[in-house]
Amino acid sequence: MNTSILETIRPAGMTRRQFIKSIIAAGVVSSSALLYSNPVGAAPKTSHGAVERLITLNVNGQQRRVDVLPQETLAQTLRNKLGLMGLKIACDRGECGACTILVDNVPHYSCSILTHSVRGKNVLTIEGLARPDNTLHPLQQGVFDEQGFQCGYCAPGFLMSTLGYLKTNPNPNRQELAHGVSGNLCRCQDYDKILTALMRGAEYMRKG
Ligand code: FES
Ligand code: FES
Incomplete structure (x- = not known):
């Protein structure tokens, strides 16, 4: 594994395994700006006359009330x-x-759909995978066991895409x-x- 990027962004005091586990569990990358620019890291742009509207979203099994602009993407709202x-x-x-998340079990690029469009639907993000006692989802556990990612920045998106795909084909070949x-x-x-890790996760899911 190429450790150079990982070592650059791993917080002091956290072991490498702990850091990888945090990424797989919740997609946390402490210094992602080292790898990608984040043009929408700040508040959403407002267009002249646009006003926020209070809506309710179902995210990770919870009803979340949030003020949303008409042009706001789901990625902006969630983050x-x-x-x-x-x-x-x-x-x-x-x-x-x-930015992949699931909407009614189907993978979507959350940067490319408007938040208003998912009202009444079930949104699932990487934070919704682990169980309440923090036990990893089988797919997360498989990825963790195989240590398939390097810096891990792309891992949440891969995991959510895989989860969505496995709902249509639970036993895929490579x-x-x-x-x-x-x-x-x-x-x-x-x-x-990455593929080896995802295949391991799929195997764990089949075993329940
Ligand atoms: S950030 Fe959404 S597809 Fe790249
Ligand atoms: S972007 Fe670094 S592991 Fe994918």
């Missing part, structure tokens, strides 16, 4: 207003998959799963190891 920082905004134009997550990109580019 900036609901504090769900696991999804990442990298390209912000539907090309990389770092080629099928590769196709299933082909909408996700990794800058560290060790796709072979």
